Amino acid sequence: MFPIAAIILAAGRSTRIGSAKQLIRLGDQPLLGHVIRTVRQAGLDDIVLVLGSAADEIVKDIAPEGVRVRINAAYAEGMATSVRAGVEELGSECKAALIFLADQPMILSSTVTNLIAKYQELRPTAVIPTYRGQRGNPVLLDRSLFSKAIALQGDEGFRGILQGLPNVLCVEVDDPGVLIDIDTAEDLERCEALYRARIV
Numbered sequence: 776m777f778p779i780a781a782i783i784l785a786a787g788r789s790t791r792i793g794s795a796k797q798l799i800r801l802g803d804q805p806l807l808g809h810v811i812r813t814v815r816q817a818g819l820d821d822i823v824l825v826l827g828s829a830a831d832e833i834v835k836d837i838a839p840e841g842v843r844v845r846i847n848a849a850y851a852e853g854m855a856t857s858v859r860a861g862v863e864e865l866g867s868e869c870k871a872a873l874i875f876l877a878d879q880p881m882i883l884s885s886t887v888t889n890l891i892a893k894y895q896e897l898r899p900t901a902v903i904p905t906y907r908g909q910r911g912n913p914v915l916l917d918r919s920l921f922s923k924a925i926a927l928q929g930d931e932g933f934r935g936i937l938q939g940l941p942n943v944l945c946v947e948v949d950d951p952g953v954l955i956d957i958d959t960a961e962d963l964e965r966c967e968a969l970y971r972a973r974i975v
Contacts, residue, residue: 778821780873781814781875782823783842785807787878788827795832797829813883817887818891821866822841823861825847827849847860871918874913874914879955906949920936
């Protein structure tokens with residue numbers, strides 16, 4: 776495997792849904808467990824899990840063997856701090872990183888392997904999956920962008936570093952999971968409907 780890492784951002788407080796959404800059950804395991812499983816099924820062995828709020832509870836419930844846990848004490852300052860923490864954890868041999876969100880459990884592993892293949896073939900600055908023209912996650916960042924990711928501040932999303940950059944590749948995928956994140960009870964219902972449809 777080309778040296779590509781996965782960074783899973785799971786430090787948020789889940790204020791809109793009212794509990795640690797990383798641990799909300801979806802079928803056979805928590806949301807975060809689905810994300811970790813997808814990453815592994817895609818063949819990514821270097822996995823950094825960034826935790827903050829409810830970190831002890833998450834580690835106890837999920838016990839992510841083979842995953843490097845990075846605690847982001849500054850998680851309340853915004854997502855940028857988690858992106859920075861994750862990138863800082865990567866070794867010098869890492870050539871690119873896929874950034875996953877803990878509340879997007881329905882991304883297919885085949886989508887991840889597709890993004891990796893496009894990166895290996897074309898070597899763009901970044902790779903972004905799209906579904907019906909809408910940009911989703913995970914986003915793959917080439918190592919050349921790591922310094923920009925570390926410089927992010929507050930709630931500034933890592934997508935901000937991609938604006939205006941040349942050689943950003945958008946890959947259309949047949950996977951609505953790249954757009955589904957869970958912030959509300961209604962989001963969870965939509966996610967559960969897709970989950971049931973896939974296991975039938």
